[in-house]
Amino acid sequence: MRTYQSLSGSSNFLFEIQNRQWEGVIHSVFNRTVNIICDSGEIYTIAAEELDNAPNTLRVTELFSNQPKLLVKTPVFSQKGQLVIGEIAAINTRNAKEWHYPTINFPKKQEYSNIRIRVEQLNEWLSQVENHGGYLLNNTQRTKYEQMIHTMLLKESEQLLAYLKEKQLFQAMKQLNRVIGLGPGLTPSGDDFLVGLALIFTTTNYPYHSLKQWLINSRNEMKKRTNIISFSALDWAIKGEARERIGSFLNELFYGEDENALKSKMLAVLAIGSTSGGDMLTGMLAGIKLTMDL
Incomplete structure (x- = not known):
C-alpha cells in the first residue's frame, strides 16, 4: 500500500482525520476526484493537486496520476493522522495546510453604483464566451x-x-421545484444556478435576512429533488461556502479594482465543469442584481 501526501484540506475534514475515528465508503470515482460518503450521508472529496480547495475536500499529490484501482464501496477510514483507502492507499495529512473559505462581505448601498458597472462588464465578457450549454448557451x-x-x-x-x-416566498418555494434538477449532467444547470444565488444570499451582512431564511427553509425540498453530489454543493452554498476560486472571484468583484484580475478570476470560475461555472456565475450575478433592485 502506497502512502501519498495531502497538500491542503478543508479545516473540518483535516480535524476529522487527525482527531476522530472517521470512516466512510467510496461513493463515486472520476478522473480527478473521488467522493466518499460517511454514515451521516455527507459527501467528502479527495481531489487532485491541480484542483482548488473546496469544502469537505482534501487535495492530494500523485494519487490520480498513478491511477490506483479505486472502486465504489471501498472502505475509507482515518488512522493515526492518515486517511486510509482500503488496502490501496494511505494519505498522510500531518503537513497539509488548513483551508478556510474566505469571509465575503456584501457591499454597502453606497458601493452599489460601482458594483453595477462591474456586473455590466462581466455580462459583456460572458456574452463573448463560447459555451456549449446551460444558462450561457451561445454556440451557433x-x-x-x-x-x-x-x-x-x-x-x-x-x-x-x-x-x-416581490417577497412572495411561498410561491418562490413552489417555483424552486421547477428549477432544481433542471438540465442534464451530474450537477444540473438549475442546481448550479441556485448555488450561485445562495452564495449571494449567505454573504456576511447580506441586507435581506428573509431571503437567506428562505434558502434554509428550502433545504429539505432541494435534497429530495436532486442527486447527493449536486445537493452537497447546494448545502455548502446555503452555509455560505464554495470552492476557493469562487470566493476569490466574489471578493475581487466586490472589493477589487483591477479589471484584468476580475476577468481572470471570472474565467477561473467558468472553467468549473462543462457548464457548472457559467451556471453558477449566472446565479451569482442574478442574486447581486436582485439585491440591488430591492
Whole structure:
C-alpha cells in the first residue's frame, strides 16, 4: 500500500482525520476526484493537486496520476493522522495546510453604483464566451435539445427571481421545484444556478435576512429533488461556502479594482465543469442584481 501526501484540506475534514475515528465508503470515482460518503450521508472529496480547495475536500499529490484501482464501496477510514483507502492507499495529512473559505462581505448601498458597472462588464465578457450549454448557451452549433433546455432554464429561473423580488416566498418555494434538477449532467444547470444565488444570499451582512431564511427553509425540498453530489454543493452554498476560486472571484468583484484580475478570476470560475461555472456565475450575478433592485 502506497502512502501519498495531502497538500491542503478543508479545516473540518483535516480535524476529522487527525482527531476522530472517521470512516466512510467510496461513493463515486472520476478522473480527478473521488467522493466518499460517511454514515451521516455527507459527501467528502479527495481531489487532485491541480484542483482548488473546496469544502469537505482534501487535495492530494500523485494519487490520480498513478491511477490506483479505486472502486465504489471501498472502505475509507482515518488512522493515526492518515486517511486510509482500503488496502490501496494511505494519505498522510500531518503537513497539509488548513483551508478556510474566505469571509465575503456584501457591499454597502453606497458601493452599489460601482458594483453595477462591474456586473455590466462581466455580462459583456460572458456574452463573448463560447459555451456549449446551460444558462450561457451561445454556440451557433447548439442542438434543438440544448436550445430547449436553455429556454426552460431562463424562463423558470426568471419566474423564481420575480417571486423573490416581490417577497412572495411561498410561491418562490413552489417555483424552486421547477428549477432544481433542471438540465442534464451530474450537477444540473438549475442546481448550479441556485448555488450561485445562495452564495449571494449567505454573504456576511447580506441586507435581506428573509431571503437567506428562505434558502434554509428550502433545504429539505432541494435534497429530495436532486442527486447527493449536486445537493452537497447546494448545502455548502446555503452555509455560505464554495470552492476557493469562487470566493476569490466574489471578493475581487466586490472589493477589487483591477479589471484584468476580475476577468481572470471570472474565467477561473467558468472553467468549473462543462457548464457548472457559467451556471453558477449566472446565479451569482442574478442574486447581486436582485439585491440591488430591492
